[in-house]
Amino acid sequence: MFALSVDEWMAVRLSLKVAAVATIAALPLALAVALLLARGRFIGKSLLDSLVHLPLVLPPVVVGYLLLIGFGRRGPLGEWLESHLGLVFSFRWTGAALACAVMGFPLMVRAIRLSIEAIDPRLEKAAATLGASPLRAFATVTLPLALPGVLAGAVLCFAKALGEFGATITFVANIPGETQTLSAALYNATQTPGGDAGALRLTAVSVLLSFVALAGSEWLARRVRRRVSGLS
Amino acid sequence: MAGTAGAPPGFGAVVIEFEAVIDRGGFRLDCRFASDSQALALFGRSGAGKSTVLAILAGLLKPDRGRVVVDGEVLLDVERGRFVPAHRRRIGMVFQDALLFPHLDVRGNLRYGLSAASARPVSLFDDVVSMLGIAHLLERRPGSLSGGERQRVAIGRALLSQPRLLLLDEPLSALDIERRAEIMPYIERLRDEARCPLVYVSHAIDEVARIAREVLVLDEGRVMASGPPGEVLAPIRTYRGAGGAGAEEDEGADRADRAGLAGASTADFAPVSVIEAMVQAHDTAYGLTVLSHPAGSMSVPGMIGKVGATARLLVRSTDIALALQRPQAVSFRTVLVGTVSDIGRDAGPIGRVEIALRGEGRLVALVTRQAIDELRLQPGSEVFAMVKASAMDERSIASRLASR
Numbered sequence A: 001m002f003a004l005s006v007d008e009w010m011a012v013r014l015s016l017k018v019a020a021v022a023t024i025a026a027l028p029l030a031l032a033v034a035l036l037l038a039r040g041r042f043i044g045k046s047l048l049d050s051l052v053h054l055p056l057v058l059p060p061v062v063v064g065y066l067l068l069i070g071f072g073r074r075g076p077l078g079e080w081l082e083s084h085l086g087l088v089f090s091f092r093w094t095g096a097a098l099a100c101a102v103m104g105f106p107l108m109v110r111a112i113r114l115s116i117e118a119i120d121p122r123l124e125k126a127a128a129t130l131g132a133s134p135l136r137a138f139a140t141v142t143l144p145l146a147l148p149g150v151l152a153g154a155v156l157c158f159a160k161a162l163g164e165f166g167a168t169i170t171f172v173a174n175i176p177g178e179t180q181t182l183s184a185a186l187y188n189a190t191q192t193p194g195g196d197a198g199a200l201r202l203t204a205v206s207v208l209l210s211f212v213a214l215a216g217s218e219w220l221a222r223r224v225r226r227r228v229s230g231l232s
Numbered sequence B: 001m002a003g004t005a006g007a008p009p010g011f012g013a014v015v016i017e018f019e020a021v022i023d024r025g026g027f028r029l030d031c032r033f034a035s036d037s038q039a040l041a042l043f044g045r046s047g048a049g050k051s052t053v054l055a056i057l058a059g060l061l062k063p064d065r066g067r068v069v070v071d072g073e074v075l076l077d078v079e080r081g082r083f084v085p086a087h088r089r090r091i092g093m094v095f096q097d098a099l100l101f102p103h104l105d106v107r108g109n110l111r112y113g114l115s116a117a118s119a120r121p122v123s124l125f126d127d128v129v130s131m132l133g134i135a136h137l138l139e140r141r142p143g144s145l146s147g148g149e150r151q152r153v154a155i156g157r158a159l160l161s162q163p164r165l166l167l168l169d170e171p172l173s174a175l176d177i178e179r180r181a182e183i184m185p186y187i188e189r190l191r192d193e194a195r196c197p198l199v200y201v202s203h204a205i206d207e208v209a210r211i212a213r214e215v216l217v218l219d220e221g222r223v224m225a226s227g228p229p230g231e232v233l234a235p236i237r238t239y240r241g242a243g244g245a246g247a248e249e250d251e252g253a254d255r256a257d258r259a260g261l262a263g264a265s266t267a268d269f270a271p272v273s274v275i276e277a278m279v280q281a282h283d284t285a286y287g288l289t290v291l292s293h294p295a296g297s298m299s300v301p302g303m304i305g306k307v308g309a310t311a312r313l314l315v316r317s318t319d320i321a322l323a324l325q326r327p328q329a330v331s332f333r334t335v336l337v338g339t340v341s342d343i344g345r346d347a348g349p350i351g352r353v354e355i356a357l358r359g360e361g362r363l364v365a366l367v368t369r370q371a372i373d374e375l376r377l378q379p380g381s382e383v384f385a386m387v388k389a390s391a392m393d394e395r396s397i398a399s400r401l402a403s404r
Helices: A006-039 A045-057 A060-071 A076-085 A093-117 A122-129 A134-163 A166-172 A182-191 A196-229 B050-058 B106-116 B124-132 B147-160 B177-193 B205-211 B239-243 B251-258 B369-374
Strands: B016-024 B027-035 B039-043 B065-070 B073-077 B091-094 B165-169 B198-202 B214-219 B222-227 B272-283 B288-293 B296-301 B310-316 B320-323 B334-344 B350-357 B362-368 B382-387
Touching: A006 A045, A006 A093, A006 A134, A006 A182, A006 A196, A045 A093, A060 A076, A060 A093, A060 A166, A093 A134, A093 A166, A122 A134, A122 B091, A134 A196, A166 A182, A182 A196, B016 B050, B027 B050, B027 B214, B027 B222, B039 B050, B039 B205, B050 B065, B050 B091, B050 B165, B050 B198, B091 B147, B106 B124, B106 B147, B124 B147, B124 B177, B147 B165, B147 B177, B177 B198, B177 B205, B198 B205, B205 B272, B205 B310, B272 B296, B272 B362, B320 B362, B334 B362, B350 B369, B350 B382, B362 B369
Parallel strands: B039 B198, B039 B214, B091 B165, B165 B198
Antiparallel strands: B016 B027, B016 B065, B065 B073, B214 B222, B272 B288, B272 B310, B288 B296, B296 B334, B320 B382, B334 B350, B334 B382, B350 B362
16 A cells, blocks of 8 residues: 555656756756846846746746747757757656756746845955955855855755656656656546555655655755854 | 155055046045055045045955056056956955854954965964964854954954955944954054054044054045144144035034034044153052153053053043143143144134144144133143043053054
């Protein structure tokens, strides 16, 4: 009753892999965009801000469909990536990771941006008067102070990726062992006669993973506040 | 005014040539000076442009026009498109609120600038730590330090980056009076012992009088006066009238300022005279320090300095009373004899009397215009200046004297 079937295990493992790859791949770009939004002053900043937040408000199916158009085998980006880098997204687990990364991106950028904005920019000026180049000031002052926020953003993105369904299924379908993530497997189970037990088991796994991710994120957020206040 | 204060022996004089114009949205800075002083103070009320001058010196702000040369190196020349970024200037800065790195402990903060600089004496770290008395704080986090401790660590951090010039931007203004008194001796040690000239920004006249060897008075983005603190901080007339800036004077509103009683405007601060006297004796029974000056002896509360040392005393113009004869049976413990050298007066009720003390030194006293007329004070009159001892507490006396 409580043991997961082979297919269910596969879906859980695939979900973890997809979420981890999505989070790690999105992190550097999210960091750069968050820094740009927090510290930069340029024309089109609010446009970039809206663009980053778009996946948060668009129906996931729309995002999935846009990915399909852009990154499908015949899509302009998909074609280029396949012929130049040998990277194929459509109907592969990599596609699921891409969909999850896009969906989790706004959450990650938001968390990182908030943590950077909480840092007094004059600390970077102080670092400069101590002889630190802008790069060194970022690496030794801004980044360490923002680190808990960066980690919290990563956890949020990871959790979002675990639960992603609409964009993924639209973009890469529901292929067991390749693109059938936890949510997709759960959906399958609910559509199958007699699949209730499986659906419940997957639900329990899902609740557990989300809970751990959220608790981790909360713990990290507490550390940001302590760290930025200089008390610990 | 380059060279007016002169560098004491043992210090290589660092020359600053500064020229900057900023004109944006209501704020205007048009400031030009040169100095080779070991301790230059920029004095003026908030908004006078002092901190802006420091930010330009440090490379944190680019003026619209200008040129900055420190120690022979052109750090900024807007016309020629030269701008050396802050981290390559070797100019240290202590900010009003310390700005310690919260994620590093005190040791990490102190070492931050150390690694960036080149070879240095091994003992530098220990020397700075002991000079500032922060050895017991090294493992602490900035958040657990008091304001005074934080500021000392910030000074140490800046010093350890071995700057050729150290800028202090209102380093005491975020502290309460007791903390200020606690830090002041460290800043004086810094001036006397660290081989790095200071540029000190403050709107507090006693800080400036204690620390500076040379003072620039700034108002509305302009240099109103410059020179040694004894002259600049006790002007016989307000700088506003003399300097020509602030053209649109508001007669009624400025009346109190003009009298020197209110500190609302830099140009019209209450003058503070600086006198140097020798510590003669300590009266332990009454808790007084007696100082000798050719113009008379002075009694000051507290045990200050060593016998034979020179002390720099700050005398507020509001704490002086004048008499034509040596006063008898009077509570004032300090009576100094001198000759009136100038009188500054306008339509306001209060005038300024400048007294050349016997021996050396000058005092500026604020007295009512009525008293000036009744005593028939005029240049050449011999007067006795009585100073309330309680007005000259320890805070207004430089503990270490090296003003030569």
